[in-house]
Amino acid sequence: MKRTVELNPILSYKGTTKIFPSFVTGKQITTIGGVHYFYYRFLLGLIRFIFRYRLKAFGSSYKRHDTVPENKEVEKIYAREAKTYEYKHHLTTNFRDTWWRRQVGLEVMSYIRAHNKKSSTVNLLDIGTGIGLSMEEMFCVFKLFDIHVNAVGLDYNEKMLKEANSVILSRMKENSLLKKDVREIRFTRGDARNLTDGKDGSLEYFSKESFDVITIMFGIGGVDYPLEAIKEQLLVLKRDGILIVTDMHRPILELSEKWPWFIGSKYGAAFSAMAWEHATKPLALAMLWGWRDPSLVFYLSPLLSHYDEDKRVYYGFEQVSLSLNNEFWWFNVPVVPTAKIVLKKIEISKEEFKDKQEQLHNTTYLWN
Numbered sequence: 190m191k192r193t194v195e196l197n198p199i200l201s202y203k204g205t206t207k208i209f210p211s212f213v214t215g216k217q218i219t220t221i222g223g224v225h226y227f228y229y230r231f232l233l234g235l236i237r238f239i240f241r242y243r244l245k246a247f248g249s250s251y252k253r254h255d256t257v258p259e260n261k262e263v264e265k266i267y268a269r270e271a272k273t274y275e276y277k278h279h280l281t282t283n284f285r286d287t288w289w290r291r292q293v294g295l296e297v298m299s300y301i302r303a304h305n306k307k308s309s310t311v312n313l314l315d316i317g318t319g320i321g322l323s324m325e326e327m328f329c330v331f332k333l334f335d336i337h338v339n340a341v342g343l344d345y346n347e348k349m350l351k352e353a354n355s356v357i358l359s360r361m362k363e364n365s366l367l368k369k370d371v372r373e374i375r376f377t378r379g380d381a382r383n384l385t386d387g388k389d390g391s392l393e394y395f396s397k398e399s400f401d402v403i404t405i406m407f408g409i410g411g412v413d414y415p416l417e418a419i420k421e422q423l424l425v426l427k428r429d430g431i432l433i434v435t436d437m438h439r440p441i442l443e444l445s446e447k448w449p450w451f452i453g454s455k456y457g458a459a460f461s462a463m464a465w466e467h468a469t470k471p472l473a474l475a476m477l478w479g480w481r482d483p484s485l486v487f488y489l490s491p492l493l494s495h496y497d498e499d500k501r502v503y504y505g506f507e508q509v510s511l512s513l514n515n516e517f518w519w520f521n522v523p524v525v526p527t528a529k530i531v532l533k534k535i536e537i538s539k540e541e542f543k544d545k546q547e548q549l550h551n552t553t554y555l556w557n
């Protein structure tokens with residue numbers, strides 16, 4: 190007996206122009222044989238058991254968040270996570286996270302080469318920096334390629350920042366990743382949703398066009414208004430500067446992958462859909478981090494734009510690249526697909542500005 194496995198769309202678009210790929214606006218459907226279905230459910234049950242067991246070893250306060258929590262709840266989650274964040278992140282990603290972070294450092298290096306900035310200092314802002322793990326790995330790459338950087342790690346959560354300042358900063362100094370006037374870093378408190386214009390004295394704000402590079406790694410999925418946050422990033426980015434967003438991405442069933450022998454390729458698409466629905470979304474996203482599926486950010490961010498009244502110039506994003514990845518985790522099972530998008534801030538015409546606004550206006554987000 191065959192069963193159907195489905196993934197719901199994340200966007201609906203009003204109009205005839207086909208600007209989004211079909212796997213984003215339409216239901217993804219695949220079929221699977223009954224025996225395989227139950228076997229996969231068993232495998233995923235095992236993964237859930239191990240995941241939960243590992244989490245329980247760190248505390249019993251994990252619950253599933255069915256909606257994206259507001260900032261107050263996010264604060265609680267990360268206040269709880271701060272002390273164990275590093276080990277838990279390595280364990281739950283089966284130690285693959287280090288490479289995701291280094292990849293972003295390499296992306297910055299490519300930008301520097303492409304824009305001939307080798308001799309100048311790059312101003313970098315890492316948003317939702319947490320305890321600074323990504324900064325540490327990026328700085329390993331910066332040291333390797335002798336890149337001059339002045340970096341700011343920004344987070345809302347004071348406990349995460351405390352860990353960044355006490356643990357990661359000391360380790361970066363010990364490993365000579367920092368060098369006066371060459372590679373510098375500081376961690377600060379701020380809100381990704383409002384980087385430019387606020388009155389809360391405990392948060393830092395920035396002038397428009399302050400940064401050459403902005404990175405946000407595994408952060409945007411937990412922000413309640415992610416597009417507002419990306420729009421703020423467009424403001425503080427310099428012209429020709431780049432924004433690099435890395436996060437989870439739902440599986441694309443048409444790209445059926447080759448899987449390890451104990452899953453097989455015949456029903457690989459069904460397995461990835463089931464893994465996403467039964468393991469990744471409820472455990473890694475909803476339970477560990479209180480997140481939703483961040484995939485839509487990768488398709489909507491290129492449509493964001495703004496008008497600079499002082500300069501009378503329209504700005505928008507040009508998509509430099511979008512890459513998808515699915516690394517092998519426990520038991521060689523790639524259950525957590527990720528994506529990385531690189532966007533460049535460019536000047537756009539009034540017509541392009543209007544076009545982007547209209548496309549956004551015609552889009553409804555179907556959070557799930």
Ligand SMILES: C[S@@+](CC[C@H](N)C(=O)[O-])C[C@H]1O[C@@H](n2cnc3c(N)ncnc32)[C@H](O)[C@@H]1O
Binds near residue numbers: 345346411
């Ligand atoms: C999953 S952690 C990622 C940390 C880090 N980027 C990494 O890759 O290890 C998400 C971080 O985003 C921060 N965060 C959530 N909402 C935020 C907001 N509105 N402004 C700034 N940081 C925020 C949380 O406090 C948390 O430290």
